[in-house]
Every structure is written in C-alpha cells, then in structure tokens.
Amino acid sequence: MIRTIISFASVIILSTSFSALAKTKVTWSMESNADRDPIMIEKLQNAYNNSQDNHELVIEFEDNETRLTSMRTAMIGGMGPDIVETPGPSYVKEYHAAGMLENLDSYAAEFGWKDKMIPWAYSSGVFEGSLYAIPKTHESxxxxxxxxxxxxxxxxxxxxxxxxxxxxxxxxxxxxxxxxxxxxxxxxxxxxxxxxxxxxxxxxxxxxxxxxxxxxxxxxxxxxxxxxxxxxxxxxxxxxxxxxxxxxxxxxxxxxxxxxxxxxxxxxxxxxxxxxxxxxxxxxxxxxxxxxxxxxxxxxxxxxxIAIGTTMSVNANGKNKDGAIDVLNWIMSNKDKVLDIAKDFQFGEMVVPLTLSSSDIPTDIAPQVQDYLSEYARITGEGxxxxxxxxxxxxxxxxxxxxxxxxxxxxxxxxxxxxxxxxxxxxxxxxxxxxxxxxxxx
Amino acid sequence: MKIFSNKNFVAWYFVLPVAFIHLFVIGIPSLASLALCLTDWRGLGEINYIGFENFIELFDDRYLKKAIINNVIWTIAFLTVPVGIALTCAYLLTGIKRGQMFFRLAFFFPYMLASVINCQIWKYLFHPIHGLGGFFERIGWDFLAVSPFTMKSTSLFAVAFVDGWHFWGFLVVIYLTGMYQVDNHLYEAADIEGATKFQKFRYITLPMIRPVFVFSIMIIIIWSVPVFDYVYILTGGGPAYSSEVIANYMYSQAFERFDVGYSSAIGTLMFFYVMIIVALFGLFRKAGWDI
The missing domain is CATH 3.40.190.10 (Periplasmic binding protein-like II)
Known part of the structure; x- marks a missing residue:
C-alpha cells in the first residue's frame, strides 16, 4: 500500500516538474508599485501561467527610473527582458530606431489585434508603417x-x-x-x-x-x-x-x-x-x-x-520571442481578464485600449469611474x-x-x-x- | 623570472587587481565618454561622428552657463561656511577634556547618514504642510512658511546648507586630527608670552595644520564639481534651473533628453576642469608648498 502511494506521489511530482521544466521562461520588466504588484502577480502572471503549458511568465518588478536605465543597458548589450515595457511612444521610438524591437505586423494580422483595439491607440505603436508597441494602459x-x-x-x-x-x-x-x-x-x-x-x-x-x-x-x-x-x-x-x-x-x-x-x-x-x-x-x-x-x-x-501611459513591446534580441508574443496575445484576447485587473485599479492602470461596449464596463467599480468610461468613449468617439x-x-x-x-x-x-x-x-x-x-x- | 619575485614587484601584485577593476569601471567608460562627445549618440542605435558640434552648442547653452555659475557659488560656499565652522569647532574641541567624544560623534553623525535620509529630514522640516512651514503659517509668520527649496532665490543655498550640514562634521574630524599633531610646547610657550586664544590659533594652529587644511580645500574644490545627489533629491535642479549644477544637467541630458553625445561633452568639460585643479595643486607642491 505504502509502495503504491509513494509511486503515485512520485508520478505526480515528476509530471509536475516536467511540465514546469517544459515551460519556457518569458521575462517582463515591469514598473513596481507596492499596491499594484500583488494584483499583477495574481491576475496577470499566475492567470497567464495557469492558462497554458508552453510558457512561464515571470514579471520582474523594479522602481521605474532604475528599471528604465538597467533595461536600456541590458538591451544595448543584446540582452534584456522578453517583454519591453516603456513609459510611452517616445521611448518606443528610441528602441525602434536602434532596431531593438520586434516587428509585430505579422502577429497583429494573424491574431486580429487591430480590430480589437481603439484605432488611435493602435496607431500610437506604429513606426514607419509597422506595429512595434501595444499600449498597456491609456489615460486622460x-x-x-x-x-x-x-x-x-x-x-x-x-x-x-x-x-x-x-x-x-x-x-x-x-x-x-x-x-x-x-x-x-x-x-x-x-x-x-x-x-x-x-x-x-x-x-x-x-x-x-x-x-x-x-x-x-x-x-x-x-x-x-x-x-x-x-x-x-x-x-x-x-x-x-x-x-x-x-x-x-x-x-x-x-x-x-x-x-x-x-x-x-x-x-x-x-x-x-x-x-x-x-x-x-x-x-x-x-x-x-x-x-x-x-x-x-x-x-x-x-x-x-488622449494619452498612452505605458507600452508593451517584444525584445528583438529576447530569448523567448514566441513566449512574449503569446503573452501579448493572451492580453489582447482575454478582455474579461484584463478588465478584471483594471477594475482592481479603478481603471487607473492596466487600461489596455481594447474596444469596449457599454456592457463591458464592470458595475462593481466606483460609479464616478463608470460614468467617466462612458463619457470618455462617447466624447472621444465623436472626435x-x-x-x-x-x-x-x-x-x-x-x-x-x-x-x-x-x-x-x-x-x-x-x-x-x-x-x-x-x-x-x-x-x-x-x-x-x-x-x-x-x-x-x- | 627572477624579476617577478623582486621585492619591488610585490606592491604591484597588490595594486594590480584594483587597477584592473578601475580600468574597466572608470578607465574604459571615461575613454568612451571622451569619444562619444564627438558624436550625436542618443544612448541607443547608431553613432554618428559630428565633430565639435556638441562643444559649439555648449557655449550657446544658457542653462549650462547657469549650472557652471551655480557650481562656482557652491564651491565658494563650501570653501567658506563649513570650513569656517569646522575649524572653529575643531579648535574649541581641543580645549574640551571631558565629553569631547560626544561632540565629535554628534558633529560626525550626519556624515554617516545616507544622503537620501539627510535630504528627507530637511525636506520635511521645511515642508509647507508637515514641517516648520505649517507652524510658521499658523503663527502668522508667512514669510517663513514657504520651503526654501522651492524658491528661486534660496534653493541653491538651501541645498548647499543641507549638504554642508552633512559634510562639516567630516572636516571637524580631519582638522581635529591635524590639531592633535601640533606640539603642545608651542602653546605653552605662547601662554608664557601672553598670547590670546585667537593669536594661538592664527600663529600656531593654522600654520601647523596647513597640510591637512590645504588637503581639505583641494578635496572640497574637486568634490564640488561632480556634486549631484543632494541637488537631484532635494530640487532636481529647480525651480527654473536655480539650483542646477553641472552633474545634474549632464544627467538630465543623458537620461531625460537621451542626448548622450551632448552629455558626454559636458562630462569632458568637467574632466578637464578637475584635471586643471589637480595640476594646479601639483604645481603648488612642486613649488615647495607643504601639501
């Protein structure tokens, strides 16, 4: 009996270990914030990791100023995280000009990202006719x-x-x-x-x-x-x-x-x-x-x-570009999960510019924020x-x-x-x- | 092979690891910076040679001129106030027999604190809501209710004050060490001659501690060039560049405007300025100054 239990346990442990080993690591250097980090771990990192067996997302939090400098240095050296988070298009422009970001056109076409995003927000990541960044959050x-x-x-x-x-x-x-x-x-x-x-x-x-x-x-x-x-x-x-x-x-x-x-x-x-x-x-x-x-x-x-608060790109020299693309596509394809994260921040962060209908707006957020989201969509929609x-x-x-x-x-x-x-x-x-x-x- | 086991080489063995680290950490980046000052590099991507364009731009840059003037003011302020107070206090401390260690520790204590902590202490002390500002406003002394870090006319001096407060204890300790080396017989002879305390200071102490004193002057002048942390934390060089210093301006050009080439040109300027100071002190030494 004991032998059976031990064998069974070994099989479970080994299969779990192999599944973890089989996963390829995807790194994301993200701005640190004591209130936000636990939510990003739970609802982004863990949620993504539990959704598939191929990649393991690892978010590395760091003070933004230090993070930007160290990420820049790493990328100059041909390294850096797989997912490159920047504070806005002017940073994307610099990385793009240096050839450090992956062209996302083919993935955008394959996964239909353009149709899922607010047009102006999509175009904010287009440099020289190609997509290089997706906004992680937009704001006003x-x-x-x-x-x-x-x-x-x-x-x-x-x-x-x-x-x-x-x-x-x-x-x-x-x-x-x-x-x-x-x-x-x-x-x-x-x-x-x-x-x-x-x-x-x-x-x-x-x-x-x-x-x-x-x-x-x-x-x-x-x-x-x-x-x-x-x-x-x-x-x-x-x-x-x-x-x-x-x-x-x-x-x-x-x-x-x-x-x-x-x-x-x-x-x-x-x-x-x-x-x-x-x-x-x-x-x-x-x-x-x-x-x-x-x-x-x-x-x-x-x-x-209109403004972009943070952007997400794929490191052209990253070790796991496929994994990085998969993470971005998970974000673009799971509106409910993304809205659930944004909800925890009262739509102050992680407001990915996905096209929303009024029924998408969560009801369990502050009524003022609900009201703002409707008005923002209406007024900007009118140009x-x-x-x-x-x-x-x-x-x-x-x-x-x-x-x-x-x-x-x-x-x-x-x-x-x-x-x-x-x-x-x-x-x-x-x-x-x-x-x-x-x-x-x- | 015998040459490597020569006694004279032993010192080299000890120095080499440090020299090697310095080569990689300071030497190569410094040389790279010297080269980058002739380019338009933005920190990423291709590097284009642009000759002396960055240096031509330097001479037209009104905020760099402002930063240089502020550095000069900073140097003068540090050569006078902390030095004056430290000399006085060190001299007075030599006369204290009991409890001297307490004062030495008390004066030196701010020097042991990290600059961020020193800055936060003073920032909160002067804060218009939480600090003395709120108190002065409540008692009707509105002219003292405003933080000096946020006023154009006072920001540089306020930052220099905080840095000076942290630094002067260090000077006290080195002056005190120098003063203890002075032969006591000189003071006894002066006492017999009826010299006052000031006369003893002027004609015995000061000349006898001259090497230490000149050394302190040299390090103050050199350290005043790359002054950065206190300005960066307390004011960021503002308001309106009123507390801007060269190192902070150089940082801003490299990490805010991504103009690494231009920033390197500023760095090169600082490098030559420091070299001139060091060369001057070298000349003084050659001329027989006891430093």
Whole structure:
C-alpha cells in the first residue's frame, strides 16, 4: 500500500516538474508599485501561467527610473527582458530606431489585434508603417471636485474660463485652494497643466496642426494659452495656493489636501482614480469628476486628451520571442481578464485600449469611474479629443515643455521666447525623424 | 623570472587587481565618454561622428552657463561656511577634556547618514504642510512658511546648507586630527608670552595644520564639481534651473533628453576642469608648498 502511494506521489511530482521544466521562461520588466504588484502577480502572471503549458511568465518588478536605465543597458548589450515595457511612444521610438524591437505586423494580422483595439491607440505603436508597441494602459486628464462641498456652497462645476475664474474666487474666499496638485517627486507634473491649457485654450485642432508641422508653436493662440496658465499658476496660485507650494507638494500630500477640503478641485490624470477612491472616497465627502473646462472660444466643446501611459513591446534580441508574443496575445484576447485587473485599479492602470461596449464596463467599480468610461468613449468617439504631451511630443521638446516651463513661471524668459525655443526643438526633431505617430484627425 | 619575485614587484601584485577593476569601471567608460562627445549618440542605435558640434552648442547653452555659475557659488560656499565652522569647532574641541567624544560623534553623525535620509529630514522640516512651514503659517509668520527649496532665490543655498550640514562634521574630524599633531610646547610657550586664544590659533594652529587644511580645500574644490545627489533629491535642479549644477544637467541630458553625445561633452568639460585643479595643486607642491 505504502509502495503504491509513494509511486503515485512520485508520478505526480515528476509530471509536475516536467511540465514546469517544459515551460519556457518569458521575462517582463515591469514598473513596481507596492499596491499594484500583488494584483499583477495574481491576475496577470499566475492567470497567464495557469492558462497554458508552453510558457512561464515571470514579471520582474523594479522602481521605474532604475528599471528604465538597467533595461536600456541590458538591451544595448543584446540582452534584456522578453517583454519591453516603456513609459510611452517616445521611448518606443528610441528602441525602434536602434532596431531593438520586434516587428509585430505579422502577429497583429494573424491574431486580429487591430480590430480589437481603439484605432488611435493602435496607431500610437506604429513606426514607419509597422506595429512595434501595444499600449498597456491609456489615460486622460480630468477635473475632480468635491461634490459635497460644491453642493453645500451652491457652486457650479466650471465648464468655461469665466465659470472657472468665478468659482475659483469663491473657493479662495472660503480659505481653500482652488486645485490640489503639486510636482514634488515628479517634476514632469508641469506638463499635465501645459497640456490642459494648450488643448483647452488653443483647441485640439490647433495642437494637432502644430504636432504635424502645419502651425508654428509660436502662434499667438499658444502664447495666449501659456500666458493664461502663468496667470493662474503664478498670480492666482490656483494650484495648492502658490507656485512654491505647488513645487513642494507631492502625490500623497495633494490627495490628502483634496480629501480633507484643503482644496475644492484637482486637475489630474485618470491614473488617480484608485487613489482618489481610497482618499476622499473613504471620507464623508463625495467626489465627482468633469471634463476640463473650455478656456476659450477656440475650444468650445468638452474634449478628453488622449494619452498612452505605458507600452508593451517584444525584445528583438529576447530569448523567448514566441513566449512574449503569446503573452501579448493572451492580453489582447482575454478582455474579461484584463478588465478584471483594471477594475482592481479603478481603471487607473492596466487600461489596455481594447474596444469596449457599454456592457463591458464592470458595475462593481466606483460609479464616478463608470460614468467617466462612458463619457470618455462617447466624447472621444465623436472626435473631440486632444493630445497629451507625453504621448505625442518627441523626447527633446517633450522634456522642454515641462522642465523649461519653470523658467517661464519664474519670469526669467517670456512665453514667446519659450515657444520660440520649443519650435526650434520641434524643427530639429522633425528634421531628425524623431516625431511620433499621431492619429489622423477627422 | 627572477624579476617577478623582486621585492619591488610585490606592491604591484597588490595594486594590480584594483587597477584592473578601475580600468574597466572608470578607465574604459571615461575613454568612451571622451569619444562619444564627438558624436550625436542618443544612448541607443547608431553613432554618428559630428565633430565639435556638441562643444559649439555648449557655449550657446544658457542653462549650462547657469549650472557652471551655480557650481562656482557652491564651491565658494563650501570653501567658506563649513570650513569656517569646522575649524572653529575643531579648535574649541581641543580645549574640551571631558565629553569631547560626544561632540565629535554628534558633529560626525550626519556624515554617516545616507544622503537620501539627510535630504528627507530637511525636506520635511521645511515642508509647507508637515514641517516648520505649517507652524510658521499658523503663527502668522508667512514669510517663513514657504520651503526654501522651492524658491528661486534660496534653493541653491538651501541645498548647499543641507549638504554642508552633512559634510562639516567630516572636516571637524580631519582638522581635529591635524590639531592633535601640533606640539603642545608651542602653546605653552605662547601662554608664557601672553598670547590670546585667537593669536594661538592664527600663529600656531593654522600654520601647523596647513597640510591637512590645504588637503581639505583641494578635496572640497574637486568634490564640488561632480556634486549631484543632494541637488537631484532635494530640487532636481529647480525651480527654473536655480539650483542646477553641472552633474545634474549632464544627467538630465543623458537620461531625460537621451542626448548622450551632448552629455558626454559636458562630462569632458568637467574632466578637464578637475584635471586643471589637480595640476594646479601639483604645481603648488612642486613649488615647495607643504601639501
């Protein structure tokens, strides 16, 4: 009897070991986040590994800045992870230009990826006519507000510049900050605001024309947009009370400020939904969201800026390209599993731009997020979308737009001079072929 | 074969492993950087030779000029404030017989802390919500409520202050070591002559610790060139490049703008600057300076 049990156990152990050995390892270097990592392990890594017997996905989490440097070094040396995760198309462009990414055209055709994705998101990964990256998450900018506070004070959620400045005056009179936001710990936060003012003052059409080179960035409409941002930032102190406080306040602080009525509104990306739900969502106050207000007659309709938060590519020198393709195809083919992951982050992360119908939107997420997802689909579907700088700006002007904006706010150079420099960088990027894919506008 | 067992070669055997590591970790990358400064390499992909274009661009770069000026200010600040305080404290400590070890440890303690920890301590101390800023705002002293790291006029000095706070204890220890080497008979003779404490410091201590002092000046000047961590952690060079230093700017060019060729040109500039300083000190030594 004992001999039978031992034999049986041995067979099970050996078959399990052989099955593990038979699997080929697929590595994925992913940005680390203490809250997200366990979910990614459970619902992505383990779920994929349990779904098939050929490959074993291993996600390696690392602080993003360190990860990007070490991954870059490894890839220069002809190594690196099988799945290359980058913070956006400007990084993909660099890797693509160096011939380090696998052309995904044949796989996209074989597995029908194009039909499964939102068209603009698919085109963001197309370089020189071929697909090299798939967005892991797409996002937009929104305006959050303390709904309870607004109702208590009979304040109207602003939809225009006049309404914004009116309610801002009332909020300040109550001793609160207009918007909760700050750049400590992430200097590129400035580009969120620059993007809002370019798109919602100059309008998405003007921004599109400048991106494709049919309009100069020195155009008066962009000058006016950034002058308005400077006025609101420096003179009015809309964000956290003053420019200096805006520089001093980071992620935890501005969420706390919004949650405890230190500020009435917050301009931020949709990646914040989970943190917002855990912050103000856990307080007695209810939060709401709205599209960012129109800041001029040139941008009259509400629009959502489109952006790619993270991309996934296959390392051309990777040890297991087939495995990497299989992982990507698993993601593209398992909408329910991907939505289940996104649900855990309140659609702030892992929002793969798969085409969704209204019935796909989970009902067990915050009602505000459900509402946002419907509105985002409706408004962008109508062609009312703008452009986030970190997705459509080449590397050099992409850094200039946030790093040198501080110089404008400090009063060291004029907005005109800033945009003159900006145009020069775009000219250089265009000349060097460094511009990024941008979806055609209707 | 006998030559390899020669006594003179023994030292080489010990030095070789370190020299070998240095060759790979410092030598080859430095040489590569010298070569890359003449290219347009973006960190990935093909490398094109562009001659001295990067250097021509350097001379037009207003933010690099700003960073160089900030480095000079930084050097002057470090050559004066921490050196002055450290000299004074070290001299005063020589007069303390009981509890001197406590002060030495207390002064040296910040030097033992990691730069990230030092930075976080001061960042929170000056924080407008959690730190002294919130306190000053509550008592109505609004002019002190703003973090000095976020003001253009104060950011560089605030960062230098934090780095200086961490560094001066190190200077105290090396000055103190120098001061203990001074022959006590000199002070006794000065006492007989009726010299004041300051006179003893000026005419005995300072000349006698000159090698240590000049060494400290040299390392301060050299260490001020690649200063990076405190700036990077506390301000990132901002606001508006007000605390930008050369190393931080070089990092930004390489890892934010992917302009490795240009970044290498900045590195080359720093390399030659340090070489000039080292050469100057070498000349002083040749001229008979006791350093």
């Amino acid at each position: 900018m929104v305006m959050l507000y303390n709904k309870t506070l607004f109702e208590e004070n009979n304040w109207k959620v602003p939809t225009t510049l006049e309404e914004l400045e009116d309610v801002a005056g009332k909020i300040k009179a109550k001793g609160m900050n207009v918007f909760s936001y700050g750049s400590d710990g992430w200097q590129p936060t400035h580009e969120h605001l620059v993007g809002i003012y370019l798109n919602n003052y100059a309008g998405p059409q003007a921004v599109y024309e400048a991106i494709i080179g049919e309009r100069e960035w020195t155009d008066p409409v962009f000058v006016e947009a950034l002058e308005l941002l400077k006025k609101h930032m420096v003179d009015e102190g809309y964000w956290s009370g003053s420019l200096e406080n805006y520089y001093a306040i980071g992620w935890d602080d501005f969420h706390a400020q919004f949650a405890n009525r230190g500020a009435a509104m917050m301009t931020i990306g949709t990646w914040t939904f989970q943190a917002t739900q855990l912050g103000i969502g856990a307080s007695d106050d209810e939060w709401g969201w709205a599209p960012l207000p129109s800041l001029s007659s040139q941008s009259p309709d509400p629009n959502f800026m 009312n979308y703008g452009y986030c700088t970190w997705t459509f700006w080449p590397a050099d002007p992409g850094v200039h737009i946030w790093k040198d904006m501080e110089v404008v706010w400090a009063g060291d150079i004029s907005v005109e001079d800033f945009l003159y420099d900006h145009q020069k960088m775009w000219d250089k990027a265009r000349k060097n072929g460094d511009t990024l894919p941008v979806p055609l506008r209707n």
